[in-house]
Amino acid sequence: MTDRTTRRWVLARYVEGAPSPEDFRLEECPLPDLEDGRFLARVILASVDPGIRSRLSAGDSYAAAMKLGEGIDGFNVAEVIESRNPNYAVGELICAGGGWREHIVSDGRGYIQKITDRRVELGCWIGVLGVPGLTAWFGLNRVGQAKAGETLLVTSAAGPVGATAGHLGKALGMRVVGTAGSAAKCDWLTHDEGFDAAIDYKAETDLTAAIQAACPDGVDVLFDNVGNAMIDRVLPLMRMRGRIVVSGQVADYNLSPDQVPGIHNTKPFITHRVRMEGLVVFDDIRAFAGAQAAMADMIVLGSLKYRIEEFQGIDALPQAFCGLFRGENFGRRLVRLAPDPKVF
Numbered sequence: 001m002t003d004r005t006t007r008r009w010v011l012a013r014y015v016e017g018a019p020s021p022e023d024f025r026l027e028e029c030p031l032p033d034l035e036d037g038r039f040l041a042r043v044i045l046a047s048v049d050p051g052i053r054s055r056l057s058a059g060d061s062y063a064a065a066m067k068l069g070e071g072i073d074g075f076n077v078a079e080v081i082e083s084r085n086p087n088y089a090v091g092e093l094i095c096a097g098g099g100w101r102e103h104i105v106s107d108g109r110g111y112i113q114k115i116t117d118r119r120v121e122l123g124c125w126i127g128v129l130g131v132p133g134l135t136a137w138f139g140l141n142r143v144g145q146a147k148a149g150e151t152l153l154v155t156s157a158a159g160p161v162g163a164t165a166g167h168l169g170k171a172l173g174m175r176v177v178g179t180a181g182s183a184a185k186c187d188w189l190t191h192d193e194g195f196d197a198a199i200d201y202k203a204e205t206d207l208t209a210a211i212q213a214a215c216p217d218g219v220d221v222l223f224d225n226v227g228n229a230m231i232d233r234v235l236p237l238m239r240m241r242g243r244i245v246v247s248g249q250v251a252d253y254n255l256s257p258d259q260v261p262g263i264h265n266t267k268p269f270i271t272h273r274v275r276m277e278g279l280v281v282f283d284d285i286r287a288f289a290g291a292q293a294a295m296a297d298m299i300v301l302g303s304l305k306y307r308i309e310e311f312q313g314i315d316a317l318p319q320a321f322c323g324l325f326r327g328e329n330f331g332r333r334l335v336r337l338a339p340d341p342k343v344f
C-alpha cells in the first residue's frame with residue numbers, strides 16, 4: 001500500500017425531503033497500489049445528477065437505497081495516469097461512472113467509454129453527449145417515435161435532458177414547447193434555445209390551459225422529466241396515438257412513496273390510444289456510439305446547442321447538486337477537479 005491518498009464524497013445520513021450539503025461527507029482514503037489489469041484515472045470533471053436522489057433515502061425506490069458511507073454516484077471525465085491494463089494507456093481520456101471523487105481505480109468493466117473525438121469540449125461527454133443527451137436522443141427517437149410536423153412538449157426543459165430533447169425535436173422539424181420554473185428560464189428557451197414557446201409552470205394557475213394555448217393542436221409527444229402530477233395535467237391534451245416518454249420524476253424524488261401523486265386522467269389511453277413508456281438510457285448502450293457521433297456532428301454544425309454551468313473544486317459538489325432541487329440550474333452542472341489536458 002502506498003501512502004498516497006484521494007478524496008471522495010460519501011453519504012453521511014439518509015436524506016429526508018430536499019437534500020442539503022450536510023447529508024454528505026468528504027472522506028480521505030488511501031489510493032491502493034495498482035493490481036494487474038487495473039488502471040488509475042485522475043478525475044477532471046464530475047457531474048451532479050438529480051436521478052441519484054432516488055437512492056439517497058432509506059428504503060428502496062426504483063433503485064436500491066445506498067448504504068451510509070457509500071460513495072456518491074455521478075459521471076466523470078478522467079485521464080488515465082497509471083495503467084496495468086493493456087486496454088487503457090496513460091494519457092487516454094475516458095468518461096465513466098466513478099462519482100464524486102478525485103480518482104477512479106478500475107479494471108475496465110462497467111460504464112467506461114474512451115473519448116476520442118476532441119472536436120467538442122470535454123464536458124460534452126458527460127453532458128449533451130453523455131447520459132443526459134443520450135436520454136433525450138433515445139427517449140425522443142426510440143420511445144417517443146418523434147416525427148417532423150408533430151408537437152413536442154418537454155418538461156423541465158431548461159435542464160440538460162430537456163434542453164437537448166427540445167433541440168433534437170427542432171432538428172427533426174417539430175413544434176417544440178417547454179415548461180420551466182421561472183420567467184428567466186422561459187426567456188432563455190425561446191430567445192436563445194429556439195423553442196417555439198415556453199411556459200413558466202410556477203406562474204400559471206391553470207397549467208393545462210396554458211399548455212393548450214401553446215399547443216393548439218394538442219401534444220403528440222410529451223417528454224416528461226418531472227413526474228405524475230405533470231403527466232396528469234397534460235394527458236387531456238394528448239393527440240390521437242400520442243406518446244408519453246417517462247424520462248424522469250424530479251418533482252417526486254424528494255417525496256416519500258405515500259406522498260407521490262397518482263395519475264387520474266387515464267381516459268385518453270383508450271379514447272386517444274395514448275402510449276406511455278419509461279426508459280433507462282443504459283438499455284440502449286450498444287447504440288450510444290452512433291448517437292454520440294450524430295450529436296457531435298450536430299454540435300459542430302451548430303444545430304445542437306448545450307449549456308454547461310461549471311463549478312470549481314471537489315468541495316462544490318454537494319451545493320451544485322442541492323441547487324438542482326431549487327431549480328437553480330440552466331443546462332448541465334459540472335464540477336471541475338482538474339484542468340483539461342492539452343490537445344497536441
Ligand SMILES: NC(=O)c1ccc[n+]([C@@H]2O[C@H](COP(=O)([O-])OP(=O)(O)OC[C@H]3O[C@@H](n4cnc5c(N)ncnc54)[C@H](OP(=O)(O)O)[C@@H]3O)[C@@H](O)[C@H]2O)c1
Binds near residue numbers: 051281282327
Ligand atoms: N430515464 C433515464 O435513463 C434518465 C437518465 C438521466 C436522467 N433522467 C432524468 O431526466 C430528468 C432530467 O434530468 P436532468 O439531468 O436534465 O436534470 P434537470 O431537468 O436539470 O433537473 C433539475 C431541474 O428540475 C426542475 N425541478 C426541480 N424540482 C422540481 C419540482 N418539484 N417540480 C418540477 N420541476 C422541478 C428544476 O427546473 P425548473 O426551474 O424548471 O423547476 C431543476 O432545475 C431527471 O428527472 C432525471 O432523473 C432519466
